[in-house]
Amino acid sequence: MRRAFIRASAALAAIGLAAKAAAQTAPAAPAGKGGHVKVVYQLSEGIDQAVRAMGNLRNHLNGAPGTKIVVVAFGYGVDFLVEGAKDSRGNTFDGPVGALASAGVEFRVCRNTLNARKISESSLLMESKIVPAGVVEIARLQFDEGYAYIKP
Amino acid sequence: MADPMRVRATENGGVTDVKILMKHDMETGQRKDSAGKTIPAWHIQTVIAQCKGKEVFRAQFGPAVSKDPFLNFKFKGGAKGDKVAVTWVDNRGDKRTDEATIA
Numbered sequence: 166m167r168r169a170f171i172r173a174s175a176a177l178a179a180i181g182l183a184a185k186a187a188a189q190t191a192p193a194a195p196a197g198k199g200g201h202v203k204v205v206y207q208l209s210e211g212i213d214q215a216v217r218a219m220g221n222l223r224n225h226l227n228g229a230p231g232t233k234i235v236v237v238a239f240g241y242g243v244d245f246l247v248e249g250a251k252d253s254r255g256n257t258f259d260g261p262v263g264a265l266a267s268a269g270v271e272f273r274v275c276r277n278t279l280n281a282r283k284i285s286e287s288s289l290l291m292e293s294k295i296v297p298a299g300v301v302e303i304a305r306l307q308f309d310e311g312y313a314y315i316k317p
Numbered sequence: 318m319a320d321p322m323r324v325r326a327t328e329n330g331g332v333t334d335v336k337i338l339m340k341h342d343m344e345t346g347q348r349k350d351s352a353g354k355t356i357p358a359w360h361i362q363t364v365i366a367q368c369k370g371k372e373v374f375r376a377q378f379g380p381a382v383s384k385d386p387f388l389n390f391k392f393k394g395g396a397k398g399d400k401v402a403v404t405w406v407d408n409r410g411d412k413r414t415d416e417a418t419i420a
Binding site for chain 2: 263267
């Protein structure tokens with residue numbers, strides 16, 4: 166009798182665990198085509214790459230609204246986020262960066278780069294956010310948070 | 318609680334330059350959602366900046382101001398190390414205050 170009770174409670178506990186696991190894996194799907202897609206963009210090559218990336222990001226959000234996009238900038242990829250930075254046609258980046266940021270794109274900048282290249286945090290565009298290390302951030306987003314990786 | 322704003326203040330030759338990036342949807346009340354229902358207006362109405370407890374800037378915002386508004390103004394009298402506190406209040410009564418130290 167006692168053993169039967171233990172077995173029954175063990176079974177109940179197992180059901181409880183299974184239900185919890187199912188609840189955790191159930192995807193939260195917000196509205197939009199790219200609802201559950203998360204993408205990290207690596208920018209590390211300077212202004213030309215950043216110009217390409219602006220186009221890619223815009224097209225990405227047009228094609229799949231709701232995609233969670235994080236841009237990780239390090240190395241020469243930080244240059245376009247410095248206030249007053251211009252592309253080869255003389256256009257500044259604050260417009261496109263501001264528009265993308267309000268569309269939900271996050272811009273994360275590597276602190277190691279800022280230190281090594283002596284760029285002050287206050288000279289960056291206000292949309293940017295500092296992370297301790299760019300490469301670590303990219304690896305973490307891909308492994309821990311399931312981000313897809315794109316390098317424009 | 319609303320998202321934090323970014324505030325940056327720099328002093329140069331007695332003039333403090335304050336840059337503020339607020340995070341707010343700034344719904345005008347004119348837009349409709351996919352079901353055709355009007356999205357109610359929801360926007361910042363008042364922005365106040367204070368330096369050492371003294372008001373240095375006040376603005377009234379309306380539905381014509383863009384989403385995630387950016388604001389830049391200058392005032393005299395701030396010194397390096399002082400704190401600038403910026404507060405916004407929206408038409409639902411939500412408010413948010415953020416601070417920056419003048420550099």
